Amino acid sequence: MTSEQGSTNDMRDGTPPTAGSAPRRTPLDAVHRRLGATIAPFAGWDMPLRYGSEREEHLAVRQRAGLFDLSHMGEITLTGPGAGAALDHALVGYLSALAVGRARYTMLCAEDGGILDDLIVYRTGDEEFLVVANAANAERVLAELRSRVAGYATELRDDRDAYALVAVQGPAAAGILGRLTDAPLAGLRYYACLSGTVAGVPALIARTGYTGEDGFELFVPPGDAERLWDALTDAGADDGLVPAGLSCRDTLRLEAGMPLYGHELTDATTPFDAGLGRVVRFDKGTGDVRFVGREALARAAEAAAGTPGRALVGLVAEGRRVPRAGYRVTTPDGTVVGEVTSGAPSPTLGRPIAMAYVDAEHGEPGTEVAVDIRGGLEPHRVVALPFYQRPR
Numbered sequence: 001m002t003s004e005q006g007s008t009n010d011m012r013d014g015t016p017p018t019a020g021s022a023p024r025r026t027p028l029d030a031v032h033r034r035l036g037a038t039i040a041p042f043a044g045w046d047m048p049l050r051y052g053s054e055r056e057e058h059l060a061v062r063q064r065a066g067l068f069d070l071s072h073m074g075e076i077t078l079t080g081p082g083a084g085a086a087l088d089h090a091l092v093g094y095l096s097a098l099a100v101g102r103a104r105y106t107m108l109c110a111e112d113g114g115i116l117d118d119l120i121v122y123r124t125g126d127e128e129f130l131v132v133a134n135a136a137n138a139e140r141v142l143a144e145l146r147s148r149v150a151g152y153a154t155e156l157r158d159d160r161d162a163y164a165l166v167a168v169q170g171p172a173a174a175g176i177l178g179r180l181t182d183a184p185l186a187g188l189r190y191y192a193c194l195s196g197t198v199a200g201v202p203a204l205i206a207r208t209g210y211t212g213e214d215g216f217e218l219f220v221p222p223g224d225a226e227r228l229w230d231a232l233t234d235a236g237a238d239d240g241l242v243p244a245g246l247s248c249r250d251t252l253r254l255e256a257g258m259p260l261y262g263h264e265l266t267d268a269t270t271p272f273d274a275g276l277g278r279v280v281r282f283d284k285g286t287g288d289v290r291f292v293g294r295e296a297l298a299r300a301a302e303a304a305a306g307t308p309g310r311a312l313v314g315l316v317a318e319g320r321r322v323p324r325a326g327y328r329v330t331t332p333d334g335t336v337v338g339e340v341t342s343g344a345p346s347p348t349l350g351r352p353i354a355m356a357y358v359d360a361e362h363g364e365p366g367t368e369v370a371v372d373i374r375g376g377l378e379p380h381r382v383v384a385l386p387f388y389q390r391p392r
Helices: 029-034 054-063 083-090 135-148 173-178 222-235 246-255 294-305
Strands: 038-042 045-050 066-069 074-079 103-109 115-125 128-133 155-158 164-169 193-198 201-206 215-220 310-317 328-330 336-346 351-359 368-373 376-383
Touching: 029 038, 029 222, 045 054, 045 246, 054 066, 054 246, 066 222, 066 246, 074 083, 074 135, 083 128, 083 135, 103 135, 115 135, 115 193, 115 201, 128 135, 135 155, 164 173, 164 222, 173 215, 173 222, 193 222, 201 222, 215 222, 246 336, 246 351, 310 336, 310 368, 336 368, 351 368
Parallel strands: none
Antiparallel strands: 038 045, 066 164, 074 128, 074 155, 103 115, 115 128, 164 215, 193 201, 201 215, 310 351, 310 376, 328 336, 328 368, 336 351, 368 376
């Protein structure tokens, strides 16, 4: 998720395609063009950024529901009796302990503890796991997993072309999806999944998302994607469901304080730097599981328990100018104390917001700081993350 300019500069899994390469198209590309979406190259794909007003799409997801095409994400399947143990070795999480039908947020780290990607892993069977990687990092994740699981009793399969991924997110999402499936959605917990049929389409139904709202991600055969999209559109018409692009997905995740690879998370940061040390499991069962990066991460955990050098914080602007990734955070008198990692106008808060790494002594909520925006020091206030949480 390296930086891109404009309204796409902070979106998850975004990186420009290799120079000269033609972007791939998702199974829903014709639908997006028919709807008049603004299409742009994103992580090697042609993706819809917005269909009209990204602010209106954002607010629709917060208040009603939005429909997203996420078919650019990278799916990798591991099967076999050693699949869980292989993932325990390859990733920082304790995946073999995951119950069938549950999902877990985890990370792929290098030997030095740097984050190579953040992932969601679904346990879809006793001996089967689905790993979902960010689009821009999918090739790297695939190569790393192939290397790391060698010698375990597992088979790794590149399933990136086996799925289209459609997400319906927002307060009305469960009601809309419930009209199209007999699957027991009411009993489906957050970060859980089940197999079912939606509008006659076989699907892995996951209660996951990247918006801060309730919602579902539907993994379906690519040939059925358009049929599913149309059925969801019809089912949600009375609820105010709208197609939503990647631009509003970025502002939604930013309000929810969710990290973005290439911004808050990089191969130069550890999970502890980002305040996500909880995803690192040093206790993986009764055995001594030597997972990749363990020694470096143990040192990072010890450092984080002492006096941390920096903190990931939220910033709320006092004015109207928008802080962007890479802008310097300073004290009010101009001493540099950090750097913005993501920033955008917040439709929900009605003012610009940002995430930033700052010196720990300037990371307390309520601290007054400034952001250097094109030579002007704009006042900001440090706040605890997230900026927004949906009503319970």
